[in-house]
Amino acid sequence: MNGSPLLAELVDALRCLPGVGQKSAQRMAYQLLQRERGRGLKLASVMTEALQRIGHCSQCRTFSETPVCGICGNPGRDRHLLCVVESPVELAAIEQATGYRGCYFVLLGRLSPLDGMGPAELGLDRLTQRLAEGEVEELIIATNPTVEGEATAHYLAQLARAGGIRASRLAHGVPLGGELEFVDRGTLAHAFGGRQSAD
Amino acid sequence: MNGSPLLAELVDALRCLPGVGQKSAQRMAYQLLQRERGRGLKLASVMTEALQRIGHCSQCRTFSETPVCGICGNPGRDRHLLCVVESPVELAAIEQATGYRGCYFVLLGRLSPLDGMGPAELGLDRLTQRLAEGEVEELIIATNPTVEGEATAHYLAQLARAGGIRASRLAHGVPLGGELEFVDRGTLAHAFGGRQSAD
Numbered sequence: 539m540n541g542s543p544l545l546a547e548l549v550d551a552l553r554c555l556p557g558v559g560q561k562s563a564q565r566m567a568y569q570l571l572q573r574e575r576g577r578g579l580k581l582a583s584v585m586t587e588a589l590q591r592i593g594h595c596s597q598c599r600t601f602s603e604t605p606v607c608g609i610c611g612n613p614g615r616d617r618h619l620l621c622v623v624e625s626p627v628e629l630a631a632i633e634q635a636t637g638y639r640g641c642y643f644v645l646l647g648r649l650s651p652l653d654g655m656g657p658a659e660l661g662l663d664r665l666t667q668r669l670a671e672g673e674v675e676e677l678i679i680a681t682n683p684t685v686e687g688e689a690t691a692h693y694l695a696q697l698a699r700a701g702g703i704r705a706s707r708l709a710h711g712v713p714l715g716g717e718l719e720f721v722d723r724g725t726l727a728h729a730f731g732g733r734q735s736a737d
Numbered sequence: 738m739n740g741s742p743l744l745a746e747l748v749d750a751l752r753c754l755p756g757v758g759q760k761s762a763q764r765m766a767y768q769l770l771q772r773e774r775g776r777g778l779k780l781a782s783v784m785t786e787a788l789q790r791i792g793h794c795s796q797c798r799t800f801s802e803t804p805v806c807g808i809c810g811n812p813g814r815d816r817h818l819l820c821v822v823e824s825p826v827e828l829a830a831i832e833q834a835t836g837y838r839g840c841y842f843v844l845l846g847r848l849s850p851l852d853g854m855g856p857a858e859l860g861l862d863r864l865t866q867r868l869a870e871g872e873v874e875e876l877i878i879a880t881n882p883t884v885e886g887e888a889t890a891h892y893l894a895q896l897a898r899a900g901g902i903r904a905s906r907l908a909h910g911v912p913l914g915g916e917l918e919f920v921d922r923g924t925l926a927h928a929f930g931g932r933q934s935a936d
Contacts, residue, residue: 544802548787554776555754556768557761567787568826569755571800572845575788577753582784585769588747589777592770601770603743627767646771 545571599644599661600626609633609642616640620668621678622694624648624687632680640678643668648681649690660690662697669701677705744770798843798860799825808832808841815839819867820877821893823847823886831879839877842867847880848889859889861896868900876904 545567552563570578594600595607602608609615619640623629629642645660657663668674677698681687691707698705711729712721721729744766751762769777793799794806801807808814818839822828828841844859856862867873876897880886890906897904910928911920920928 542791542799542801542806544783544787544791545800547783551776551780551783554769554773554780555765557764562756564826564829565756566754568800568824570753570784570788571791572824574753577750578784578788581750581753582781582788584743584747584750585777585781585784588743588766589769589774589781592741592743600741601744601767602741607741625767625771627763630763 594646598642599646599664600629600642614639617673618675619678620674620676621680622665623680624682624690628680628682645681645690648684648686649693650686657693662693665694666697666701669698669703674703677703679705679707683710793845794843797841798845798863799828799841813838816872817874818877819873819875820879821864822879823881823889827879827881844880844889847883847885848892849885856892861892864893865896865900868897868902873902876902878904878906882909 548567548570549560549563552558552566553560555563558566588603591603592601593603595602595610596605597610598607600607600609604611616639619638620643621632621638621640622643622645623632624645624647626644629644632638632642643661643665645662647655647660649655649657649660669677677694679691679694681691681694695705695707709732710725711732712718712725718726747766747769748759748762751757751765752759754762757765787802790802791800792802794801794809795804796809797806799806799808803810815838818837819842820831820837820839821842821844822831823844823846825843828843831837831841842860842864844861846854846859848854848856848859868876876893878890878893880890880893894904894906908931909924910931911917911924917925
């Protein structure tokens with residue numbers, strides 16, 4: 539690498555970013571050096587600050603640089619509705635796409651005993667306690683539609699039932715804008731079986 | 738964005754990297770926070786150091802944290818051969834792929850009057866001076882095979898001729914491992930016209 543050890547080190551360090559291999563890391567390093575020094579320095583300083591200061595909200599476990607995140611701390615949010623998601627990125631997706639005004643609980647994972655992810659790692663003791671406080675009326679389970687996500691959803695539904703709280707799941711079906719021809723068989727069968735009145 | 742301004746700032750800052758849009762930046766930020774805090778902090782510190790300390794070699798203009806780069810400072814390199822490339826990334830590609838043991842000159846661009854890239858911006862005064870010193874015997878022109886790269890190559894060949902120095906170009910032709918069917922017409926015509934003895 540041109541005999542510049544520092545450049546080689548930068549390329550190597552960039553590979554910690556998801557989806558970045560040797561070639562992209564090299565392209566990023568050269569571009570930063572050639573055209574984006576100012577923005578690169580700014581990125582490095584924001585990154586340091588974010589990684590040092592951002593922790594987790596003590597109520598919903600999402601990323602937050604304050605002890606309680608902006609959503610949990612917002613008195614305008616409906617505390618009777620609690621939506622459970624696997625990670626902060628799904629929380630962000632729901633916030634951006636829907637008009638949901640309730641609160642969240644972030645598992646930071648999914649049940650996966652082989653990976654050492656059990657109820658304790660997902661903070662389910664805290665969730666159980668929250669459900670026991672009596673404020674939550676509906677638990678909206680928004681785990682991912684994968685095998686592990688479904689298992690987690692099942693577990694959460696049992697938790698809700700034990701606490702006498704209504705549990706709901708996101709609707710499955712044909713995505714908007716898709717063509718039936720290209721929808722996978724499982725989804726199509728699900729959508730067909732769960733057909734609704736057209737009125 | 739979850740009400741974390743610092744996280745939003747990190748996502749925004751990550752977009753200065755080439756090929757990184759809103760979605761990838763978000764994925765990178767979440768991944769760093771969730772799983773790679775240590776490596777992320779290391780990346781930020783290496784990035785700061787590299788962007789502050791890496792400058793250009795005073796002889797060949799490639800990236801270097803020392804006044805003279807490892808290649809120019811290596812007494813084992815053949816100073817009679819000088820290979821001209823557009824950018825450090827092409828220097829690295831030639832170093833990795835070929836057994837070339839000569840020296841380099843990096844233009845840091847190509848002739849492009851509309852973008853304000855003229856002979857002065859490409860350091861051609863320094864190159865002319867180097868050619869006049871009489872050490873260089875062959876100028877290997879390895880600009881990219883684009884319209885601007887070709888124009889730059891033409892200009893460089895004239896410079897060499899004016900200095901009474903042999904100039905050579907990289908060979909054009911069919912890439913190894915390709916199928917003739919999929920080679921573009923210009924390349925195929927070039928390869929056909931420039932056919933060589935099969936002996």
